[in-house]
Amino acid sequence: MSNQQEDLAVTCPACGLLCDDIRIKQQDGHLDVEAQGCALAQSFFQQSVPNAHAKIQGKNVSLAQAVQAASDLLYNSKQSLFCGLGTDVSGMRALLTLVNQTGAYLDHMNSSAGLRNIQVLQQHGWQTTTLTEVKQRADVILIIGSHIVSQHPRFFQRILWQGDALFGERLPEREIIVLGPADLDISVATSPTGKAAQHIVCENAQLPEVLASLHALALGKTIHAEQIAHIPTQTLQQLVDVLRAAKYSVLTWLAKELDFPHAELCIQQITQTVRALNQHTRSSALPLGGSDGDYSVYQVNTWTTGFPIRNRFYQGNAEYDPFHFSAERLQDQSDVRVWISCFQPKPPPTSEGKTIIIGHPALQDCPCDVFIPVKIPGLQQSGTLFRVDSSVSLPIQAVMASELNSLQEVLRQIEEAYHAH
Template identity: 45%
Template sequence: MEHLSQAIDLSSPGTIEAVTCPACGLLCDDLSVERHADGALKVVKNPCAKGVKFFQYIPKTTQARINGKPADLQAAIAKATEILGGAKHPLLSGLGTDIQGMRAVMNLAEKSGATIDHMNGKSSMRNLLVMQNSGWQITTLTEVKNRVDLLLVVGTDIVSYFSRFFERNIWNPESMFGQDTSSREVVYLGGRDLDTSHGVSPKGVKPTVLPCDVAQLPEVLGVLRAILLGKKVIATEVAGIQVADLAKLAERLQAAKYSVVAWTASALDFPHAELAIQNIVGIVDKLNATTRSSGLPLSGSEGDVGAYNTSSWISGYPFRMSYRNDYPDYEPHHYATDRLLAEGQVDAIVWISSFNPARLPPASKIANIVIGHPNLELETEPDIFIPVAVPGIETKGIQFRSDSSVALPLKQLRATDLPTLGDVLSAIEAGL
């Protein structure tokens, strides 16, 4: 296909169109990227801060290291194989990679009897636990772009995580069904010091902002849900928000034709945040008794949505599953990276982080292998470091978007000597 073979000559200068950006879960694929003769890349169309930073990276090294000393790739792979071969219970974590990388992770995990978890495991599980407990009614980005009339954002401004969300999906000039998109309404519920400027409509209409500490969102959402369910609420204020304001919000939600309730699980960083998400799901469920409403769990950064999908189809379970027995085993609380390390349950860790040089392995005293972005800003030197090609820059790939319904191709934009994660993991697997 044309779109996959476009970048055949990867060394000469030129502009690549329709580039997919994996720097966040929106996976915008409308970027143009200029490639210079030295391989440097520059976003020249539809840049955002995250995208610009992602593409401007130039590898500082392509060389693997053993105990901090330069080593050739084969030696590093051999040493990694030795470590994994000798481990009783290895942990493959981080998992910042694309689908081809995840397939290799699953193969190696089974072969080595490893447990897997993602660097976003903690926030992803807040959503997955709700999905596994009650299910949910949710929607996808193109539906939002063309249908939403009331956007309720819970506990986040969205743009801190997903820069172009409003530009692409809320204030788009045209929509499929003739809606005047500039008349869309935005409400921020919860959070402090949010950047709500993106919620201002093109006509200058300001969003409704109902601030509170995110940790108090469970109470606030509980009251909003109670109002929608027709229960009597005696309190006049909750977490600093007037109950009358929540009653108004409830009315607006009921009057809306297609409301969307968006959240990002990583912003809901308090104990048992899944219960707050459960309340959002309950709110959406109640609204659908009479009108249409959908949840929008925004995620997908560092490949978390692709990772849990791949793990689910291959093993039956999302991450936080283990091959330490002869069959896949799922323990969403027990198989958390932090907990396994704190309890001394694992004796080797492979940390995979291919997209973001700032996502580092947790501190540990066990044998550790780091495979990932060549410019990882490592604070402590691991036993083995193997730099690999970044999907979407130095190797093609496939990534899942935030809404899980869309998987998009990532392009290779420049030539490289770096191996892919799949190359490295397959070689380790073959040696076991």
């Protein structure tokens, strides 16, 4: 890249919204987010990337030596596991080729959250929408939980408060209702005209009973209790009345936040509430989330294997088991584990087996048997990612120079060395 000052419009891979209106300034190898950025974008684009070398047992080696060591470990492995999987579309496609050759297990670091949604989709189906349709159509949005602001800092600015309707008819001012904990700051949900969001206080631990009651009321059932988890039943009935009166309501949540046993039942209550509302008006669900390329990994895995993530590959065939093939269950059963985290320097969990780390240069000091640094997608490497609603794929750009190889090139070299045995 040139050392001269340059203004660039880029797509930010830091969360599942993939905001494509970010403007950054590049000067003397340093990047500054100038416009439309959030805390996540600033952290990603303005990060300091160390010079990193391939390593074996903590000692610097050539890339060829590290590739050979990794291929030796995989060739001699009785049960290998590829996990982490923080990569983009091209990286995942290259990864599937290698995993298929080595007969390994495969799991993403975010799959526990993603599978809560997938289980509901598989077992019951659902009616979901896209970010664009929310922006253009939704007049009532029910936000369930507290982490949308931290996980998607620009959700309100970019999706709810920006721009005119595509089809000429401007929406009336939206009604924003937040079902979240008492200490949640919902000021960001205040509209540009000053209309505040409604806050119904509900702790995460109370969501199962509250969402079940909301579903019952949406079906027209009568609840005789005066309160549900300290929320007056009348308040929940008024919420259902608002959702029924809406022209287009949207119920949105983060599966990652619902981190308790059988959380998929909460998501099922949300999607069945949407189904009940559609008997009277128009309503959709909007599952949010997305980090470390998870939605892109899920897309590539499904169109390639026909399955969601959590797979075993054997003799060219893929198997799917969301319980037995989880990395958490397999990491101590596998004698070789390959951890991939290219977007962020996320270290792998501790494990008793051999560990190969391929990823962000800042991972070079993590204890492992083999370390290979690669380019960071969306910063040093161009590529493609899928947005959280899975309806749009967007290009990410290389805006910082790097002499490292891409993940797909490293995986290709490991595959060649593996076949040379």
